[in-house]
Amino acid sequence: MNLFEFESIFNELRKLLIEHGLTGSVLIYSYFLIGSVSVTLFLFITIFVTRQVFIGVVKSAKTKSDWQQALYEFRVFRAFALIFGAYIIYNAVPYVFIDFKNWFFYALIFSKIYVVLATMFAINAFLNALVSIMETSRKYADKPIRSYKQVAKIIIYIFGFVLILSIILNQSLLYIFGGFGAVTAVFILVFRDPILGFVASVQMSAIDLVRVGDWITVEKYGADGEVTEINLTTIKVRNWDKTVTIVPSYAIVSESFKNWRAMEESEGRRIKRHINIKISSIKFCDDDLISRLQSIDFLKDYLKETQLQIEQFNAEHTVNPNNLVNGRHMTNIGTFRVYAEKYLESNPSINTDLTFMVRQLQATENGLPIEIYVFSKEKGLKKFEEVAADIFDHLLAAVPYFDLEIFQSPSGSDMRGFVGRGND
Incomplete structure (x- = not known):
């Protein structure tokens, strides 16, 4: 019409x-x-x-x-x-x-x-x-679409407000927008978070920092869980304890955070934990200890081959056998480390194609750390923790078989027992 x-x-x-x-x-x-x-x-x-x-x-x-x-x-x-x-x-x-x-x-x-x-x-x-x-x-x-929608709505609302104002005042749009120049500083102050959030959303989308569904950890805000929503000014994280944490969008690009997506997309999740061995329990393996260790299936071939190599080396170098410090000899800590490697190699939940090692770290006042650095095929939190717990349950129980002791800080009962023995 x-x-x-x-x-x-x-x-x-x-x-x-x-x-x-x-x-x-x-x-x-x-x-x-x-x-x-x-x-x-x-x-x-x-x-x-x-x-x-x-x-x-x-x-x-x-x-x-x-x-x-x-x-x-x-x-x-x-x-x-x-x-x-x-x-x-x-x-x-x-x-x-x-x-x-x-x-x-x-x-x-x-x-x-x-x-x-x-x-x-x-x-x-x-x-x-x-x-x-x-x-x-x-x-x-997995894109922050809601952020762009909110920006578009803000632009529409601002333009609509200016257009209505120009109708009421009977002035052109250029005149109204020109008047806004005087309040630009106030406008930026009021819309600081949306502006920063929009810039952050563009950066997150451009370099693929965070997606909906990612597992992220932001220690400053106590966030550790799955991203459920990305808005213009905030990111909503549902933590593993079922609480919800709101993280400012600009904090993701301006502060440190951890995104676990790469781990979830890889072929394994890292297990990086250590056992502290009491240094005074470390010693050379004598005949009695070697004899007992030969009953361990994982060590049979290793002990046989290593013992032969040691005997050949010591014979060639005419080593005095009366002192174990002379020449080459196996140690209980080194044998335990080999045992840990072979035990982990036999574990079907460990991905041996990724980084795989059992190593010594720098000795400290808490003993000598033996670190397990491997990757679990199970990446889900529950299954992963079960795999890691099974490994350390076994290794901790196996330590005494090598005449080793695990370092543990004295407790109150230990101190009372020490004082009691001193009084006797």
Whole structure:
């Protein structure tokens, strides 16, 4: 419906009223009343019919796509129907209020504002539907789509507010935007978090720092769990204890955090733990200890081959056998380390294709650390901890068989026993 048709309809209405003998103020108010009621009824009918047409097309489809369902769920059709209503009001106002010059000015302002609000509402509904579709897509499921939606909405709201302000003040957009230059500092201060969050979201998306579904650890904020939502200003993390931590988006790009995604995508999860051996228990292996260790299946071949190599070396170098310090001899700590390696090699839950070693660390006041540095095939938290616990359960129980002792700081009962023996 164009402007000419509106003009023709209202001209015909006035002629009809005049033909029925209406004149003066009766004509004016009758024309206004009938015109207002007619436009209002036509407005509601148009909105209703427009909605039903769009909804009917969706419902009649045999196979409903995600797009159709999202547009229906977020009432996009209703939003765009309001735009038709806004068009009707804007074009009808000049003819309805033709006899009321004072009212006409305010009615025209109201109609323009309604057009702006209806358009903003329609764009907002379409953005909600678009984001809903993108979040269900594998391609965009791990992207911070909500952040971009929020930025788009802020821009729309700001532009809409400025446009409404220019309508009310009857000034151009350039004039209004020019006035905002004086409050730019205040604007930046008020929207500091959204601005920083938007920049952070762009950086996270560009270099793929964080995705929805990632396991991240941010110690400063006590976050350790799965990312469930990435917004413009915040990242929601559901911790493993089922609590929820909110982390500022800009903290991810400005501070230290740990993302476990690379581990989950790899072929194993690292086990890096150590056992502290009491240094005073470390010694050379004598014949009695070697004899006892030969009953351990993992060490049979190793002891036989190593013992032969040692005897050949000592014989070639005419080593004095009366002192074990002379020449080469096995130690209980070295034999235990070999045993740990062979035990881990036989464990089906350990990925031997990745970094695999049992090593000594720098001795400390807490003893000599023997570190297990291997990768578990099980990467889930529960299964991983079970694998690690089984390994150390076994190794801790095996330590005494090598005449070794595990270092442990004295407890209160140990100190009381020591004092008691001293008094005796």
